[in-house]
Structures are given as C-alpha cells and as structure tokens.
Amino acid sequence: MDALTRRRFLVASGVVGGGALATTGAALGLAELLDKSSRAAPPDPGGKLVLVTLYGGNDGLNTVIPYADRRYHGLRPELAYPAEQVLHLDDALGLNPKLRGLKRLWDAKRLAVVLGVGYPKPDRSHFRSMDIWQTASPGVPIYSGWVGRWLDGTNATPETAVSFEPVLPPLLAGETRSGACVSLGGLRLPPGIDDGLVGALGVAQPGEPAMQARAAASYADLLRVDHLVRHSQETARAESGPSGPATGTGGSSALAAQLALVARCVEANVPTRVYSVSLGGFDTHASLIVGHELLLTQLDEALTGFVERMARTEAGRQVTVVVYSEFGRRVRGNASDGTDHGTAGPVLVLGGQVTGGLYGEQPSLSDLDDGDLKATVDFRQVYGTVLGAVLGADPARYLDGFQVTPLPFLPAG
C-alpha cells in the first residue's frame, strides 16, 4: 500500500513576497487575553470554516460513485465498485462503501456534495494544481492564498486562521497577514527560558529585514496561540468534567487528532474563524483500491466524529467543513491498479448550517476531455459561497473579481 504523505504539497516558493510584511506586536499575556475574550462575550456569532485538504489527488470517481453509469464500470473494470456495494445517494450516484458515517450525515441532510468541481485548463502537476486550489488563481501564479487575502483585507490577527500542521499551508498566507501554525502538543521551553524571554524575542525591531521580522513574529504567534489553545483546553475540561470531551470514533488518525483540537477551540469560543487541517497520501498511482479505502475510512471516521460532536453545541453548529483535493484521478485505471492524475472531483460540505443534497452536475463519462472528466462547477463558486455565507465577506474582493453565484448549500451570508 502506498498511503504515504509523499506528495503532500508544501509551498515550493517563498509564500510571501519580499515586500513589506506586517508583524504582530508584542505577545498578549494570558490574563490580558482572557480578559479580552470575557469582555467580548457573547462571543463572535460569525460562522467558522474548517478546510480539509486531501493531499495527493483524491479519486473522486471512487468517492462519489456514478454506480448506475455503465461507462463507469466499463472504463475502469479493476477499480469500479459494483452497484450493490455503493451507498446510494440517488438512483445514479452513491458514496464509497467505506463512507458509512458520511452516508449517515447525508441521511440527516447535513452533507452537501458539489459535483464536478475543478478549474479551467486543468494542470496535472500536484504542485501547480494544489497551488491553484490554494491561491484560487487559475490563470497566473500568485503568492497569496484565498484565505490569506481575506486575512489581509480584514486586518486579521494571527489566531484568526489556524493550521494544525507544522508548515503553514499557502492558502493561509496573505501578503501582509498570515495564519498561525499550532503544534499539537503544548508549549515546552528549555530550562531557564520562560514566556517572558520568548515574548521579548518576538518583539518587532523597527527597520529589520522582512524575513527576520517574520522570524520574530513567529515567537509572538507561538505564545499568543498557545495561550488561546491552552485556555480552550481548560474551558473544555471544565465544561465536560474530568473525563474530557468526547472524541470522534477511531480518533488515532492524524486528521482526527487535528479535528479534535479544532473541536476544543470551537467549544471554547476561541476567536479563530478558519481552521486548516489535512490528510495526505491520496496519490494512489498504484494499488489504488486498498490504499484509497484505508484513507477514506480515516476520513469518514474523523469527519463524522467531528460533525456529530459539533452538532451538540451552539458554537459548533456555526461550523462549516469543506473537503477538497487538488484534482481527481484519470477515469481509466493504469496498469498498476492505480490511476494517474486527473481533473475534476467532488467537494464535500458538512455542518449544522449546510442544506444537504447534490449540487452542480456530475461530469459525463461519455464527454471526456482527453481521457479526463470535464469540470462542471468552477472551484471559485465553492470558495465564494463560503466566503459570503460563512465569513460574511464580499467574495469578488478575494477572488480577483470573479463573479460568484452562491451555491445554495449554505444560507446566503
């Protein structure tokens, strides 16, 4: 099985250009911060967005399966699921048999499936394609992510967008602002080094080079976000008793661990609006079925546990989860029981605000573009819908003027 994160996208170029970089000020003290959040009560009622990136190119045709289409079975005989195994969504499409939890959410009308999402002139390079998905700029390469531009435009604080990955995903990088990365463990400092010293290293020095300023800011961010997360853990413990909050089933996967932290932060009303989490290993060029099923099982357990937990609190019901991958796979299998890089795929949207159902149009298997599916929904329609409905933003402003027609899977923002 090849379920490694080998193709996990990492920004191959400096995420942020060498221009002026805003640096965060001194780190806030814990007491100061708690004081802030208590005065801010009731907490910001705005929606919260959780972006789940499936790195490597998920096989969309074996995730949302056109089981009734004879061409599906004809084009990938070794990889097709028999209709009776598929979890039917309607009389044409169904979920992979491993996605039982998502089927439950579908039945509860909390899962929207946007079909055939892609961008014009598909690029089959992982890097370029993931770059396009994260920057939302299919035409020319740019250095800011679509969430990063929203951070820029709202003069957001670093905790507004948080990733639980060690390296910042490009989508959270703006030109003047960026999201924060939070380590899954707590703050650990060497002997004799305390918060005060680290915070002092994090103070901006007027006139210092941009990268050096950015290095300093990372210490300020470290303390600031650590305080927020630590506070959220204390709150969560206090509210749920000594046993701690329920975690999703099968919570050992990296995605489940990341989502458990998101859940804690949401329940503690941490002012983060966008969370970025990921699952890697979808680059199934070979031995597709086994590897893909293991990944889908992890995805299913992690997402279902998270969404069901979120449904229990008012703050949690404001959370919308969007699951995407940089491209699908080729329609036909290759000789290695795998598939090579393809184009369009389904985007899943889940949460308490979501109107479940199918959106967009399943790409035709008889009208292929050089062996690949033709996208029917521009990915910016999905981003624009969540920018408007979840973040209350003007989508065109952050999508380079792209005119968005919001998809009705969320109530208009």
Added chain:
Amino acid sequence: MTGDVALLLRRAGFGPTAVELSAARQSGYPETLAGLLAPLGPDVGATSSPVPTLGPDPHANLPNPTRAQHIAADVKRKAQTELLQRWWLDRMAVASHQAVEKLVFFWHGHWATSIDKVRSGQFVLAQHRTLRNARDIVDLAHRMIVDQALIYWLDGQFNKKDAPNENLARELFELFLLGIGQYTERDVREAGRALTGWLTVLEEEVPYFDRKRHDPGRKTILGQTAKFDAHSLVNLLLTRPECPRFIATRMWFRYASHSEPLPDRLREKMVEAFPAPMAMLRVLFEDEAFAGTAHTLVKQPVEWLVGAMRQLGLRISGLPVETAMEIVHGMRALGQLPFAPPSVGGWPAGTAWLTSAAAQVRLDLAGRLVALHRPERLTPEQVADMLCLDGWTDRTYQVLREVKDARQLLVLGLASPEYLVT
C-alpha cells in the same frame, strides 16, 4: 570582488565556525571562494564520517518470507534508515569541504526522493552516492534516470508498454530538468512511453531493463520524433535551453534568495558554466547580485542545526544513540529530515520555516543542543562571535543583556531572529 565573506560562508556551507570565519577574513573573498568550490586534497574532516556500507537489503532474497522474517527485515530496515539519517547529519557537520557537502544536500532536495516510500536504505544510499559522485549535471541526469530509488519513488517499475505510468516522466520535466510550463501534457505522456520497461531489483545495484515491457515505438517529444528511450530522452531534455536556465534558477533559489528573482544577466552567465555545478555556483557567488541578497534567505532547518552543531563543537556521532535520535525526531518535527523530503518537490523555503509550530520545536532543540555543550561564561557579544553573527538588534540585545546563564544565552542566540536568516 569585495563581497561579504561571512555571507559567502553561510550560504556556500552549513554555517561557519568563528575560526573559519576569521581565517576567511584573512584570506579575502576570492581565495575563500576558490577554497570552498575547489578544495585541495581529500576532505580531512569527513574521514571520520565515511559514507556507510549497509550490506544487502534485509528484504533481498526473501521471495516468500514468513511473517516473522518480514517483521525482522522491517526492523532492520528501520535501523538502517535511522543510521543513514544520523550519519549524514554528522557528516555535514564534520566535513571540511563544506560547499561540496552542501551541494550534495542541494541535489538531494532537487531530485527529492524519500525513504519513507522507497524503504530500502540500499536504494537510497546508492542514490546518495550518485548525487555525491556524478561528474557533472549531464552525468547526474543520466545516472538518476536509471536510479533504483528514483524509479521506485515515482512508480517507474509499474510503467510498461501496454499501460504507461507517467509519474516519473512528469517530474523529470517539471521538477528535475526543465521546470513547469516548458512542455505539454502530450510531451509528458510520450516521455512516459520512453521510460517504460525499467524494473527495480532489491538484490541488484542497477535496475533491470525488461525489453518486453518497453515501448520501442516512435515518440514525439518537444517537437522531435524518434524511438526515444530513457537516455535519449534525458539527452533531449539536457540540450534544451530551458534546462541550464532552470538549474540556475533553482541554485539561486537555494543559495541566494527565495523572494528576489534571479537577474536574467546573471542567469545567462550561469548557463555558460553548465553542466559544471561548482562553476555555476562560482559565477553566482562572484556576482554583485549575490551580495545584494543578504538577510533575505531563511535558514532551512538542516542548515540551522548543522551550523549550530559546528559552532557549539558538537557532532551527532559523539552522542549516545538515544540523544542523537531525539535530534533526528526534532528535525522531523521541523519538517526537514535528510532522506525524507515531504514530496518530490523537495523542501519548502522562506516563511514556510517560520511558523509558530516551528518556533516551538526550534526552542526545544536549541535547549537539547546547548545542554550537550559546556560553555564558559559568555557575554552577548561573545555569543554573536561564536554564532558568526554580525551583531544583535537592540531588541535581542536587550533580552540577552538580562540573562546571566551561558546556556540560556546560547539557547536564545540560536533561537534569535537574527540567527534564522542569512
């Protein structure tokens, strides 16, 4: 040439010691550059850290292993992987020929192949020897296209005539030789056909070429039609004008700046020195544009760690294995462990290394390193000298001035924003 010799040492190697920096200041820029790029004699420092030999792959000659045999072989492989990772980090620190060692690391990031998938330490070590020993970029490309680790990493062993797998072909164009945008999808598919037929063999040092799996037909690639195979494909790409330009751009990105573009004029000068990598680097380091890139390059975690170990007088092989492995784990947490790049695109750059999560791991690692060192009493100025920094900002100086403990001073110095950027 009146460039900053400290900048040169920081970029060409992993981080100079105070002794090296003061010697280089004595010799001047041209002589230092010559000594770095064309060192005389054998690498004396590296003699205490020779390239290891691993013996046969633990899974070799086990066609039908029992479960116990399988597990035992996996355990051996894991130990070999860890040995390789500790060894190279040690070698980087002790090598006298710093620029040679740094260039091997550059090529590792360029032809990025991860042992996390390849699993065979023998495959990975053979590739490492190739990166180290290739005569020039032409020789390197021809050796890499039939490198077992690379073939396995990019599914080349599944690539056969009746169902081509284009993974290796795509990366050869995009990441190894030409750069994105210099070819069409059709070129990639046709090149995939040229690369059919190669099978990796654990028991052998070279892959097996299976004629029955190879597609011997005509292919049209980049406008040329011929019965291309692996080597004629590589030849074709190497003769494209985009190839030396792409390599020059990648060198600039890692040695000069990841935010400023390589000036066209300098690029064309570097192209003239192709395919000799050291000659290309010489052109780069001699150019005034290089001097202008000071304070723009974020240290990669390996540069940070190896430089720190050199300046603290530490080496991995001098540590108990458990302590060495803690450092290795720290490097994984920072996102840069040798032989395990995150993707075929290699390591990230710039602000990607400056996250708050990395700040946490770096503080922790700095504490572990400093705990292994026995410092005398130190002033903030002495810490700057030891770490070969030009000095402190007021901000950092204010912090250091209040700290009396020498170890704490060193931790803060290694974590300081000034130390993270060259």
